[in-house]
Amino acid sequence: MGAKKKLIILSNHFYFTIDILINFIILLTKLLVLNMKKLIYTFTMLAFGLHSIAQQKSTLCGTDEHNKFLQSTNPQLKIEEENFNKNWKNYLQTVNLNDLKKANKLGKTSAPKYIIPVVVHVIHSGTTSSTNISDAQINSEIDFLNKSFRNLNSDSVNRREIFKDIAADCEIEFRLAKKDPQGNCSKGIVRVYSPNTNLGDDILKRISVWDSRSYLNIWIVERILKEVSNGIVAGYAQFPFGSSSASTDGVMLDYKYFGQLTPSDNIFNTTTTHEIGHWLGLYHPFQGDSCNNTDNDGLSDTPPTYNPDGARNGPFSATLNTCGTDNPDLVDQQENYMDYFNCKDKCQNMFTYQQKARMHYCIENYRREIFSVENRVKTGIDNPTVTCEAIPSIYSNNKNICFDGLVTFNQNVYNGTATAYNWTFNGGTPSTSTLATPGAIKYNTNIENDSSYDVKLSITTNGKQIDSTYKNYVTVLGSKKVVKAEINYADWQYANDWYDKGWRFESENGRAKWTRIAGISYNGIASMKLEDDPFNSVPSSGIEQSLISPSFNLSGSISPTFRFAYSTALVTGPPPSNTKSTDDLRVYQSINCGTTWTPMTGTGSAYTSPAISTTGPTYLNWATGFVPSDKSKWREVSLAAPSVPNVRFKITLLRKGGSNFYLDAVRVSSSGGVGINDELAKSINFNVAPNPFNTTTELSFELNKSSEVNISVIDILGRNIGTLLKANTNVGSHIVNLDRNALGLNNGIYFVKVEIGNQSFVKKIMVN
Numbered sequence: 001m002g003a004k005k006k007l008i009i010l011s012n013h014f015y016f017t018i019d020i021l022i023n024f025i026i027l028l029t030k031l032l033v034l035n036m037k038k039l040i041y042t043f044t045m046l047a048f049g050l051h052s053i054a055q056q057k058s059t060l061c062g063t064d065e066h067n068k069f070l071q072s073t074n075p076q077l078k079i080e081e082e083n084f085n086k087n088w089k090n091y092l093q094t095v096n097l098n099d100l101k102k103a104n105k106l107g108k109t110s111a112p113k114y115i116i117p118v119v120v121h122v123i124h125s126g127t128t129s130s131t132n133i134s135d136a137q138i139n140s141e142i143d144f145l146n147k148s149f150r151n152l153n154s155d156s157v158n159r160r161e162i163f164k165d166i167a168a169d170c171e172i173e174f175r176l177a178k179k180d181p182q183g184n185c186s187k188g189i190v191r192v193y194s195p196n197t198n199l200g201d202d203i204l205k206r207i208s209v210w211d212s213r214s215y216l217n218i219w220i221v222e223r224i225l226k227e228v229s230n231g232i233v234a235g236y237a238q239f240p241f242g243s244s245s246a247s248t249d250g251v252m253l254d255y256k257y258f259g260q261l262t263p264s265d266n267i268f269n270t271t272t273t274h275e276i277g278h279w280l281g282l283y284h285p286f287q288g289d290s291c292n293n294t295d296n297d298g299l300s301d302t303p304p305t306y307n308p309d310g311a312r313n314g315p316f317s318a319t320l321n322t323c324g325t326d327n328p329d330l331v332d333q334q335e336n337y338m339d340y341f342n343c344k345d346k347c348q349n350m351f352t353y354q355q356k357a358r359m360h361y362c363i364e365n366y367r368r369e370i371f372s373v374e375n376r377v378k379t380g381i382d383n384p385t386v387t388c389e390a391i392p393s394i395y396s397n398n399k400n401i402c403f404d405g406l407v408t409f410n411q412n413v414y415n416g417t418a419t420a421y422n423w424t425f426n427g428g429t430p431s432t433s434t435l436a437t438p439g440a441i442k443y444n445t446n447i448e449n450d451s452s453y454d455v456k457l458s459i460t461t462n463g464k465q466i467d468s469t470y471k472n473y474v475t476v477l478g479s480k481k482v483v484k485a486e487i488n489y490a491d492w493q494y495a496n497d498w499y500d501k502g503w504r505f506e507s508e509n510g511r512a513k514w515t516r517i518a519g520i521s522y523n524g525i526a527s528m529k530l531e532d533d534p535f536n537s538v539p540s541s542g543i544e545q546s547l548i549s550p551s552f553n554l555s556g557s558i559s560p561t562f563r564f565a566y567s568t569a570l571v572t573g574p575p576p577s578n579t580k581s582t583d584d585l586r587v588y589q590s591i592n593c594g595t596t597w598t599p600m601t602g603t604g605s606a607y608t609s610p611a612i613s614t615t616g617p618t619y620l621n622w623a624t625g626f627v628p629s630d631k632s633k634w635r636e637v638s639l640a641a642p643s644v645p646n647v648r649f650k651i652t653l654l655r656k657g658g659s660n661f662y663l664d665a666v667r668v669s670s671s672g673g674v675g676i677n678d679e680l681a682k683s684i685n686f687n688v689a690p691n692p693f694n695t696t697t698e699l700s701f702e703l704n705k706s707s708e709v710n711i712s713v714i715d716i717l718g719r720n721i722g723t724l725l726k727a728n729t730n731v732g733s734h735i736v737n738l739d740r741n742a743l744g745l746n747n748g749i750y751f752v753k754v755e756i757g758n759q760s761f762v763k764k765i766m767v768n
């Protein structure tokens with residue numbers, strides 16, 4: 001590992017045999033789907049792990065690794081970081097370091113210069129699991145941060161004389177938010193269940209994130225998923241330079257390194273202090289693997305240190321100087337929060353006055369909004385006595401199941417404690433429970449239909465009953481409600497009946513929604529549009545938006561296909577970063593009613609940027625608001641589907657800074673059926689002449705077998721204006737007259753909708 005040198009050791013940790021095995025197996029499984037290179041690497045890791053059992057292992061900071069990863073996917077970030085450091089260097093030349101040092105106040109209890117609202121997202125593996133850390137543990141960490149950033153920590157007495165006058169009161173305070181982004185009462189703590197809490201990375205952050213312009217997001221997970229060979233990662237931060245991503249901005253920490261785990265544990269872990277130092281722009285004193293002071297952390301009051309092995313295991317002499325032979329300097333500042341010397345967290349006890357200046361410079365340049373007066377009001381942090389009403393919140397092992405399937409429910413109660421529970425499971429057996437964890441509920445009520453059911457939880461807290469209802473929480477696929485393969489498509493084109501037909505849109509983030517939009521389409525008159533999301537304009541992990549199909553019986557079908565059309569463009573994000581969009585499009589199938597999803601294969605099953613663009617390689621300005629001007633700006637995707645009796649499809653857009661995205665003509669067809677629209681129209685020689693027309697026009701078509709034919713006229717909003725033909729129609733040529741006066745048509749665009757059997761198409765007509 002080339003980056004080994006840059007890893008720093010935050011504390012020592014003994015691996016537990018089973019723990020390491022299980023986690024490497026999880027990692028192995030996850031990486032299996034990636035590539036051989038990673039597979040070999042993982043085997044190496046596994047072998048390493050097995051040989052290392054019972055050896056002392058190190059816990060590491062993953063910030064440098066993470067920054068390197070982000071820059072590899074977005075080279076612009078590297079330029080931004082270099083620009084920042086250039087500006088910082090210029091700034092330092094304009095200030096008198098002696099004045100800066102003199103102005104530095106030690107351990108003052110004056111009002112802080114900056115107050116930062118904090119939200120802690122506890123991503124746990126179950127309410128009673130150790131990962132669901134207590135409010136007390138969270139509060140103990142906030143308390144410690146406010147000591148360490150203000151030089152009020154009791155262990156500052158251990159500081160050596162030579163560093164005493166450069167230690168700084170950073171004048172930064174952290175407060176748990178009292179209001180959430182919607183203005184609701186909050187404790188600044190969010191608890192979310194996830195079975196993936198042992199896979200902590202930027203993707204997991206999507207499960208819960210508040211606007212990072214207003215809050216410092218702290219995510220607590222069971223384990224951080226970072227590839228390091230010589231230890232485990234205890235935490236990582238996102239640097240503030242530029243704006244690499246609004247939706248991943250913050251720090252993630254292993255729950256074992258956050259706060260005071262037990263009251264008797266009087267040694268505080270300094271990991272969170274260290275990571276927030278990175279979040280405010282600080283580097284490690286050994287940055288750049290160089291003993292040259294100007295090359296490492298850009299500060300002259302943190303003597304350069306050298307960390308060749310990624311480990312600094314003590315005990316350390318007071319005269320230790322890892323860079324002393326190359327470049328005579330002061331002894332290593334073992335006290336600094338941003339370095340690591342393993343002395344069981346006893347030796348980290350200070351930031352320097354230049355580190356303070358750099359953090360302030362970062363706040364003023366990149367995080368201005370977060371400490372503003374407006375934001376203090378918005379996040380409620382000045383209100384000392386807020387008591388929020390308790391809220392019950394439910395989670396389950398599954399939401400989409402087959403008929404007769406089981407769902408296991410659990411709950412969290414925010415802002416309070418429940419003394420009684422009353423569950424109601426519509427459509428479930430049993431249909432009620434008074435247990436805190438009610439066990440598995442069976443869904444087998446409605447055998448015919450694809451159904452969604454509400455789940456309600458009422459709790460009693462302080463003698464008061466509080467209800468929480470989750471609408472359509474469980475979706476059960478009726479055993480007989482499997483759509484025949486022939487042709488079925490998400491029919492938002494001329495009616496909003498796609499939901500009734502079992503199609504579902506899912507948005508991971510409530511801010512972004514799919515909307516039916518008339519006037520823009522691949523064929524027909526409307527498509528589904530996903531608006532670009534300015535909040536998420538430059539994210540690294542993105543936000544998922546999906547369309548899920550109903551189940552199809554493709555058993556016995558010859559060459560069944562899943563098809564759709566989409567349109568999107570590449571876009572450059574807002575200044576100063578001008579980050580380029582990197583959206584991904586992926587198509588999945590499920591043969592267990594949506595419980596698990598497998599990526600489909602073949603051309604069109606996965607697109608990354610820039611190939612995802614249907615409009616060429618040009619990056620539009622982020623504010624353009626992309627609209628496809630004609631059919632050539634769309635791309636049709638056709639994927640081979642499995643010939644099985646029960647299959648669903650899912651189209652997922654992983655939105656990473658992209659422009660508007662349009663989806664249309666989504667359907668499943670099998671050999672023997674004709675295609676929709678153009679193909680069906682062509683097969684019956686359908687024609688409208690004249691078109692445009694003034695008073696009357698003629699619709700002509702030919703049938704080669706007698707069929708039920710239904711022809712109607714609809715307007716641009718999809719409303720039915722009138723029926724022209726509804727009859728069993730014989731083989732041969734047919735002409736149907738359309739009279740504008742009979743239908744009361746105004747000048748403008750209308751559509752003729754033709755249904756033959758269970759297939760249909762629309763044709764645009766114009767009256768003038």
Ligand SMILES: [Zn+2]
Nearest residue numbers: 061063274278
């Ligand atoms: Zn670090």
